[in-house]
Amino acid sequence: MPVATVSRARERQAVDDLLDATETEPAGLVIVGEPGIGKTTLWLAGLARAQERGFRVLSTRADEAESVLGYAAVADLLEDVEAEVLDGLHELQRVATDRVLLRTGTDGPPTDQRVTGSAVVAVVTALAAQQPILLAIDDAQWLDVSSRAVLAFAARRLTGRVAILLTARAHSAEAEPVEWLQLRNTGAVSRLRVGPLSLGALHTMILERFGTALPRPTMVRIAEISGGNPFYALELARGVGSGSATGDSVLPSTLTELVRLRTGHFDGTVGDLLLAACSVTEATVGLLAAVTGESVERVVELLERPEREEILRIDGSGVHFAHPLLARGIYTGAGPARRRRMHRALAAVEAHPELKARHMALGAASAGPETLHTLDAAAAAAVGRGAAAAAADLCELAIGLGGDTSARRLNAAEQHLRAGDNVRARRMLEPVIDGFEPGSPRAAALYLLGAASIADHDYSGALPLLGEAVEYAGEDRLLLVKAQLSLSRAESMTGDHGAARQQAKEAVAHAERLGDPKLISQAAALDVLLDCAHGMPRDEVALARALEFESPDPDVAACFRASVTDAVTTAWAGRFDEALAGLTAARRRCVEVGADADVVYVSGHLAMVYTWLGRYSVAVDVAQDILRRGENAGGGYPAAIGRTQRGLASAYLGRERVARDDAHDALAGARQCGATSLTMWSRVTLGFLETSLGNYAEALNALQPLLSHQTSGDILLASYLPDAIEAMVALGRIDEAVPLVEALDGQVVGCDRPWRSAIGGRCRGMLQAATGELAEAEESLQQAVIDHQCLPMPFERARTQLFLGQVLRRQRRKNLAAATLREALVTFEELKTPIWANRVVAELERTDAPRTNASHLTPSELRVARLAAAGMTNKDIASAMFISPKTVEHNLSSVYRKLAVRTRAELAGRRADLGAD
Structure with missing residues (x-):
């Protein structure tokens, strides 16, 4: 191990800590420091240490020359x-990786950096x-x-035994360059700034490197x-003559001057070879021969001197500099005119479109038609590979x-949007929006800004x-349909549902005239969704x-996908x-392609379905995932969706404080982003919670903004009606409840809405x-209880049974009332909805029904009851009776209901009533 590394105990410990941390979760370490401070030495030592400990290492060394090449790292x-x-x-991830690795062309489905990021996550997960x-x-x-x-996308999604080790160049006064x-x-990433070596460490390092000790005054x-910089110190020591006592006259005062002295004496063809080598991503002897017109043998011969002086090394056909600072010194020392000439020569031999375009751009003081054409072609090639960010940078390079031109600005903005950089997309268009000609160019710019x-x-x-x-699109139907779809979405989110439906229907008509199947599908899917929602x-x-x-x-948003519309409307x-x-x-597909916004959209509906099914804990888990994704994206709409769904499920679970806090936070978040339609569900949560607690006035206060809107009685838009009706009935506001009950009772021809018939019957009752x-x-x-058999919403069925039990009690049919209430109690307890379970318990106490005796049990139930009361487990009972544990559970549920007990302890207390087996 190099002395420079051995001397850095703190840094080496940080690497060991990184590797240790992966036992529990992914971890990261960013090593930052000035050029030459020893970051790469530590990095290499870290790779060796990881391999010793059984890690598989996937590594790359980024280079300034390849920073324009999409997906190079x-x-x-x-x-x-x-x-x-x-x-x-x-499949789509595989296509993306094939394009990244240049193993395939651009034929096939489009990909982007989200798909590529998801592929990286999948690969690393499989390897880990x-x-x-x-x-x-x-x-x-x-x-x-x-x-x-x-x-950046992949890191936030990694799981398992994964460590990330990065180095980055930054002077002491500069901010860290890898905040991404x-x-x-968030606490799993450590950041370490590498400092200078001590005088003693420098002395040991130089002694080991050159085999001789320098006089102390020279070392000082x-x-x-x-300044303790290892690379700078080694290069200074290299320049000290063996006869110098102090070496003052031969010690450069700056690192830049030192690098110039080390590399500036190479001129002629050797100098051109060195300049060419530091101007490309991967220098090879063959490339250097092609660009200088020399033979391969001659190139090797000419590079012998730089190799002896440890400027570079030839490894096979590859040419590598001993240190990036040496390459940087040669490049900057060449001067602008000489660098441009070299880049033009490299452009002539470079085959890769993006690299060729870069060399042509760097070889021109101002771009001619050929250079601009090459940059446009490179941008198109990058788009084909799914490298939208690289394509946008190439467009901006041409603009600079x-x-x-307006076309390049539109292309750059579109690619920035695809890459998720909305800020840069706006910067390309907002300053010049008034300069776009009326018609399609202006419509395209406005559409991208709206997007x-x-x-x-x-x-x-x-x-x-x-x-x-939409106004400026005119006869450009392709652009018109895209703008109308986005406008319809924005109108729906801001609560203008009539306008949203109208835009969707017009988009369908224009897409049909255009004859574009992809747009026809999107427009029809949105149209069906909005109609069903109402x-x-x-x-x-x-x-x-x-x-x-x-x-x-x-790139097609989930709200425009027919398969998603099919699933959502099926739920409704x-x-x-x-x-x-x-x-x-x-949702699985959205995760696979890395579409976080679509994951949020689909998961919001998924959480709602789980809530309707009574699987509240699962709904909370889904909501937590939405919330995490939303918070990673900076909050806003996704976070509001997550809090909305978590709050609603929490209200059912009786977590009053969580439900209230989430509902209020979701309301604030929805208002902040103008998503008026989302505020409905926060009010539904508050209305349901207050109704559950019997706070009927507060429930109506929370639901009041929703009561002023006409509703169809559909499950999506009318989910607040049962709570509003119960609150009004409880407060004696019967006349106000009548039209709401009628909204639920109303029949819609050809419309299958089991929720309406079941809930409508309860509210009418x-x-x-x-x-x-x-x-x-x-x-x-x-009748409502019967209708509930077609609706897999156990909570709503038990809620109906609670009110039926109340009506039966008022008719003094106490036994039947008690049996109905006990059945509701079992459901509420199974669903873990304590507020409603307590309401049933209170109602049972009012029935004053005689306690059920064992004679009401079937022979099978009686035997199960006796064995359970004796302390046997379900598994033991199943073995003793030669039945399945599921059958035991079913019989016990019936026993609990008939005997009006809730636990095994209570059943054991009734053991005497059960008789001998």
């Missing part, structure tokens, strides 16, 4: 991954299942923009000038060289931009066509199991009971 990291691992990826993984990146400040985005590295646990002087606002969850801000875009029958023909034309393009129709399968598949029509109320409630 990601390709390095994936280069040695086994083919079977890559072949096992999801076999052995711990170290992702190691040297000089992370030079990462190409596409790789940086992919790695964040893991799931070297330490002073180098004098090719500032950026939606991506930032600023729906109210998007409305005027998208409205103008109680209309689902247009099965339109949805089937949308499903047929659905595109796998990851009460077919929850079918909807669950569709939403789960849709409550109203009838409040006016003294007990017989009619019982009939309505009994």
Whole structure:
């Protein structure tokens, strides 16, 4: 191990701590320091240490020359991954990795950095299942923009035994250049700034390196000038003559001057070879021969002297500098004119479009048509590879060289949007928006600005931009449909549902005239979704066509996907199991392509279905995931969705404080981003919670803003009606409850809404009971219980049974009332909804019904009861009776209900009533 590393005990310990931390979760370490301070030496030692400890190392060393090449670093990291691992990826992820590794062209479905990031996560996860993984990146400040985005995306999603080790160049006064590295646990990334070596460490290092000790005065002087920088100190020591006592006359005062002295004496062809080598990503002897016109043999011969002087080394056909500072010194010392000439020569021999374009751009003081054409072609190639960020940078490079056109600005903004950089997208358009000609160019700019606002969850801000875009689009139907779809989405989110539906229908008509299957599918899917959301029958023909034309393009938002619309509207129709399968598949696909916004959208509906099914803990888990994703994205709409769903599930679980806090926070978040429609669900949560607690006035106060809107009685838009009706009935406001009950009772031709019939029957029965029509109320409630058999919402069925039990008690039918209430109690307890279970217990106490005796039990139930009362487990009872544990559970539930007991302890207390077995 180099002395420079041995002397850094603190830094070496930090690497060991990093590797140790991966036993519990992914961890990261960022080593920062000035050039030459020893970061790479520590990094290499860290790689060796990881391999000793059984880690598999995936590494890359970023280079300034490759910072324009999309996915260069990601390709390095994936280069040695086994083919079977890559072949096992999801199809779109596999296509993305093939493009990153330049193993395929641009044919096939489009990919982007989100898909690539998801592929990296999948690869690392698969490898980490076999052995711990170290992702190691040297000089992370030079990462190409596409790789940086992919790695930032992937890091937040990594799980398992994964360590990340990065180095980055930064002087002491500079901010850390890799703030983008964040893991799931924000505290799992350590950041370490490397300081100078002591005089003693420098002395030992120089002695080991050159085999001779320098006089102390010379060492002191070297330490002073180098500031403890190992590279600077070694180079100073190299220049000290053996006869110098102090060496003052030969010691450069700056690192820049030292590098110039080390490299500046190479001129002529040797100088050109060195300049060419430091101007490319991967220098080879063959490339240097091609660019200088020399033979390969002659190149090797000419590089012998720089190799002897330890400027570089030839490794096989590769040419590598001894230190990046030497390469940087040669490049900056060449002067602008000579550098431009070299880049033009390199452009002539470079085959890769993106690198060729870079050399042409760097070789021109201002761009001519050929250079601009090459940059445009390179940007298109980057788009084809899914490297949107790299494409945007190439467009901006062309703009900076004098090719500032509206088309390039639109392309740059669009690619920035695809790469998730909404700020840079706006910067490309906002300063010059008034300069765009009326018509398609201006409409395109307004559409992209509106899309950026939606991506930032600023729906109210998007409305005027998208409205103008629709106005200016004219006969450009492709742009018109895109703008209308986005405008419809923004109008729906801000609560203008009528306008949203109208825009969606117009988008369908324009897409049909255009004949674009992809757009027809998106427009029809949105149209069906919005109609169903407002109680209309689902247009099965339109949805089937949308499903047929659905595109796998990851850029299509979930709300425009026919398969997602199918699953969501199926849930609204009460077919929850079918909807669950569709939403789960849709969410899995969104995760696979890295579409976080779509994950949030789909998961919001998924959490709602779990809540309707009574699986509240699962709904909370889904909501927690939404919330984590939202907080990673800076809050806003995704966080509001997560809090909305967690708050609603928490209200059912009786977690009053969590439900209130989440509902209020979600309200604030929805208002902040203009998502008026989202505020409904926070009010639904508060209304349900207050109703559950019997705080009826507070419930109506929370629900009041919703009561002023006309409703169809659909499960989505009318979910607050049962709570509002119960509160009004309890407060004696019968006249106000009547129209709400009628809204639930109303029939819609051809519309299958089991929720409406079951809940409507309950609310009608409550109203009838409040006016003294007990017989009619019982009939309505009994029918509602029957209707609940078609609706897999156990909580709602038990809630109906609670009110039926109350009506039966008022008719003095105490035994039947008690039996009905006990059945409701079992359900509420199984669902873990304590507030409602307590309400049933209180109602049972009012029935004053005689305690049920064992004679009401079937022979099978009686034997199960006796064995359970004797202390046997379900498994033991099943073995003794030769039945399944599931049958034991079923019998015990019936026993508890019939005997009016709630626990095994209470059942044991009734053991004498059960008789002998």
